[in-house]
Amino acid sequence: MSDSPLTVHVPLDAGRAYDILIGRGLVAEAGARAAALGARAAGIVTDETVAALYGDRIRGSLEAAGLRAGLIAVAPGEASKSYAGYAAVCDGLLALKIERGDLVVALGGGVVGDLAGFSAATLRRGVRFLQVPTTLLAQVDSSVGGKTGINSPLGKNLVGAFHQPRLVLADTATLDTLSEREMRAGYAEVAKYGLIGDADFFGWCEANWRGIFSGGPERDEAVAICCRAKAGVVVRDEREDGERALLNLGHTFGHALERLTGYESARLVHGEGVAIGLALAFRFSARLGLCSGQEAGRVANHLALAGLPTRLAQVPGGCGDADALLDAMAQDKKVRDGALTFILARGIGQSFIAPGIDGAAVRAFLEDELRAG
Amino acid sequence: MSDSPLTVHVPLDAGRAYDILIGRGLVAEAGARAAALGARAAGIVTDETVAALYGDRIRGSLEAAGLRAGLIAVAPGEASKSYAGYAAVCDGLLALKIERGDLVVALGGGVVGDLAGFSAATLRRGVRFLQVPTTLLAQVDSSVGGKTGINSPLGKNLVGAFHQPRLVLADTATLDTLSEREMRAGYAEVAKYGLIGDADFFGWCEANWRGIFSGGPERDEAVAICCRAKAGVVVRDEREDGERALLNLGHTFGHALERLTGYESARLVHGEGVAIGLALAFRFSARLGLCSGQEAGRVANHLALAGLPTRLAQVPGGCGDADALLDAMAQDKKVRDGALTFILARGIGQSFIAPGIDGAAVRAFLEDELRAG
Numbered sequence: 001m002s003d004s005p006l007t008v009h010v011p012l013d014a015g016r017a018y019d020i021l022i023g024r025g026l027v028a029e030a031g032a033r034a035a036a037l038g039a040r041a042a043g044i045v046t047d048e049t050v051a052a053l054y055g056d057r058i059r060g061s062l063e064a065a066g067l068r069a070g071l072i073a074v075a076p077g078e079a080s081k082s083y084a085g086y087a088a089v090c091d092g093l094l095a096l097k098i099e100r101g102d103l104v105v106a107l108g109g110g111v112v113g114d115l116a117g118f119s120a121a122t123l124r125r126g127v128r129f130l131q132v133p134t135t136l137l138a139q140v141d142s143s144v145g146g147k148t149g150i151n152s153p154l155g156k157n158l159v160g161a162f163h164q165p166r167l168v169l170a171d172t173a174t175l176d177t178l179s180e181r182e183m184r185a186g187y188a189e190v191a192k193y194g195l196i197g198d199a200d201f202f203g204w205c206e207a208n209w210r211g212i213f214s215g216g217p218e219r220d221e222a223v224a225i226c227c228r229a230k231a232g233v234v235v236r237d238e239r240e241d242g243e244r245a246l247l248n249l250g251h252t253f254g255h256a257l258e259r260l261t262g263y264e265s266a267r268l269v270h271g272e273g274v275a276i277g278l279a280l281a282f283r284f285s286a287r288l289g290l291c292s293g294q295e296a297g298r299v300a301n302h303l304a305l306a307g308l309p310t311r312l313a314q315v316p317g318g319c320g321d322a323d324a325l326l327d328a329m330a331q332d333k334k335v336r337d338g339a340l341t342f343i344l345a346r347g348i349g350q351s352f353i354a355p356g357i358d359g360a361a362v363r364a365f366l367e368d369e370l371r372a373g
Numbered sequence: 374m375s376d377s378p379l380t381v382h383v384p385l386d387a388g389r390a391y392d393i394l395i396g397r398g399l400v401a402e403a404g405a406r407a408a409a410l411g412a413r414a415a416g417i418v419t420d421e422t423v424a425a426l427y428g429d430r431i432r433g434s435l436e437a438a439g440l441r442a443g444l445i446a447v448a449p450g451e452a453s454k455s456y457a458g459y460a461a462v463c464d465g466l467l468a469l470k471i472e473r474g475d476l477v478v479a480l481g482g483g484v485v486g487d488l489a490g491f492s493a494a495t496l497r498r499g500v501r502f503l504q505v506p507t508t509l510l511a512q513v514d515s516s517v518g519g520k521t522g523i524n525s526p527l528g529k530n531l532v533g534a535f536h537q538p539r540l541v542l543a544d545t546a547t548l549d550t551l552s553e554r555e556m557r558a559g560y561a562e563v564a565k566y567g568l569i570g571d572a573d574f575f576g577w578c579e580a581n582w583r584g585i586f587s588g589g590p591e592r593d594e595a596v597a598i599c600c601r602a603k604a605g606v607v608v609r610d611e612r613e614d615g616e617r618a619l620l621n622l623g624h625t626f627g628h629a630l631e632r633l634t635g636y637e638s639a640r641l642v643h644g645e646g647v648a649i650g651l652a653l654a655f656r657f658s659a660r661l662g663l664c665s666g667q668e669a670g671r672v673a674n675h676l677a678l679a680g681l682p683t684r685l686a687q688v689p690g691g692c693g694d695a696d697a698l699l700d701a702m703a704q705d706k707k708v709r710d711g712a713l714t715f716i717l718a719r720g721i722g723q724s725f726i727a728p729g730i731d732g733a734a735v736r737a738f739l740e741d742e743l744r745a746g
Binding site: 158 | 463491495525
């Protein structure tokens with residue numbers, strides 16, 4: 001086992017508590033960790049890109065620990081998070097004879113984690129699963145908290161389950177192979193935690209973000225801080241009846257932009273949509289008199305310094321007019337009874353859930369944003 | 374509301390307790406019951422046969438109670454319990470704009486209940502659902518207990534979720550429109566409850582089964598007794614870590630027969646497979662010296678009197694040889710680590726879980742059964 005991975009404990013009830021381990025080299029420990037959970041077989045779910053990089057290493061680790069291991073690789077990208085991808089993964093796991101006491105191992109980014117997690121949640125009505133996130137976004141966000149699912153033609157993440165992993169192994173060395181663009185996209189979610197409820201962490205990010213990108217000790221520290229923040233929210237509100245919605249800061253705008261760009265990652269990836277969404281959420285908050293324009297500016301400046309987009313005009317190919325944006329937002333699953341719910345902020349680190357936001361005010365704001373270019 | 378439906382309470386924890394109401398005319402009460410749960414919209418999932426019989430009535434009841442209601446009808450039969458059927462139902466519910474506070478209403482037999490229940494379990498990561506079972510099999514078995522799911526090309530019910538309904542409305546008048554064959558198939562599950570753990574009820578069935586078929590008060594009483602038995606097991610072992618497996622009495626053989634007949638209902642329906650399986654389980658128990666041959670004979674005689682098959686030779690088109698049967702059983706999801714687990718009996722009402730049964734003994738028994746014709 002590695003010397004000293006950072007550990008974040010997620011103290012859920014009913015035997016569902018688990019640890020998130022954060023450190024360099026954890027992929028090679030997957031076998032020993034899986035064996036310690038009493039599993040006899042593991043079905044590794046990954047994508048073709050990650051399989052080429054880490055497939056042999058994780059499979060070797062599992063087999064060396066005495067587990068029967070097989071690997072299922074889907075095509076990289078959001079298109080695999082579909083009904084067809086789900087059927088292929090479930091049938092692949094069944095063909096590997098994964099039984100109730102065995103493990104599904106999700107090796108990859110958010111798409112793989114969501115897809116493998118949902119397959120684990122429903123295969124034989126539920127088998128245990130291990131998250132081995134290999135992107136910054138997955139390490140700080142999607143691998144923690146038990147949200148799993150796939151996309152419907154009618155919208156993203158509309159079908160899924162709450163299914164907590166038994167363990168998360170965040171091997172921060174895997175981020176060395178990420179593209180700059182993927183690192184930046186994940187970094188939008190890192191900054192988000194500061195913006196939601198931890199102004200000190202946002203300040204720390206402003207001072208230390210380069211270390212996160214370059215793989216210094218700041219990287220592990222940032223991942224641990226984000227996971228601790230997320231774990232706290234998840235334990236208090238596992239099924240998003242309340243507080244957990246705060247994690248959607250920047251996401252109502254961001255999801256709309258993803259929808260309007262057809263989920264084409266060549267145009268916009270999730271984290272880029274979130275970065276624009278974060279900047280918009282703060283500027284909209286400032287416009288409503290909730291926070292200062294100076295703070296909204298500080299948010300956008302830091303995201304831009306890290307190489308992230310912060311304005312609608314930066315969406316390649318454009319994103320339509322204010323009505324198109326509003327329509328795309330109204331389809332978001334967080335809409336209740338037709339009312340628009342936003343996460344807004346009274347300042348950096350002071351976000352709150354704002355239900356019943358007036359559509360006309362949003363439209364006027366978006367029109368000004370589009371005019372400003 | 375109807376005068377006095379029989380009520381069986383299922384006292385699950387964490388706010389998941391629910392009632393099963395049993396009586397004639399309950400379909401027309403669905404609206405008032407759904408409104409009492411605070412739902413504002415309902416997505417009715419059914420099949421084309423049931424839609425023609427009760428679709429307008431349930432929709433009218435829901436709309437009269439102030440709910441927005443839409444209906445999704447799948448093709449009748451097991452083939453709808455597929456990945457494709459699941460995607461169609463989920464997307465249909467999304468198109469009806471069913472949100473987290475709304476209800477999915479499963480109106481139909483076991484296929485509809487399992488498919489609609491799994492869709493409800495996973496739509497937006499879980500919406501509430503109402504079971505309105507319209508077959509005897511669904512009323513006494515599949516609508517109670519929260520097992521939902523679909524079939525994979527690799528086997529039946531291999532993908533699914535535990536998701537408890539908020540209410541079960543067992544309208545026993547709907548059974549008046551069932552074919553004799555469907556009534557008999559459901560009756561195999563009724564008799565099963567006596568055989569598992571209630572010798573008195575089996576005796577009562579021997580005396581009163583005709584009243585169940587003809588729609589006398591015995592029907593409601595039998596459904597209530599079965600639901601009470603199932604509810605007890607489910608509350609003690611919701612996720613089938615132990616005792617719940619008793620409900621599979623007759624099912625290891627039965628599932629194998631369904632598999633070997635290609636799930637063609639023209640050849641064999643689930644309840645017919647279970648009837649043969651119950652008779653086999655008792656004869657196998659007698660052969661192992663666990664119960665008397667006289668009791669095994671009593672079981673088979675009663676099932677035969679009710680018009681059910683009890684011998685392998687009665688499978689239309691045949692079921693292959695002993696090896697084919699063993700192979701089909703070994704694929705059953707209740708197999709753990711390759712060992713065959715059976716539910717056997719020390720007598721009527723004295724069933725127990727028997728893990729680690731020797732394949733050679735099973736093969737010898739099946740060979741004799743096939744020879745006997």
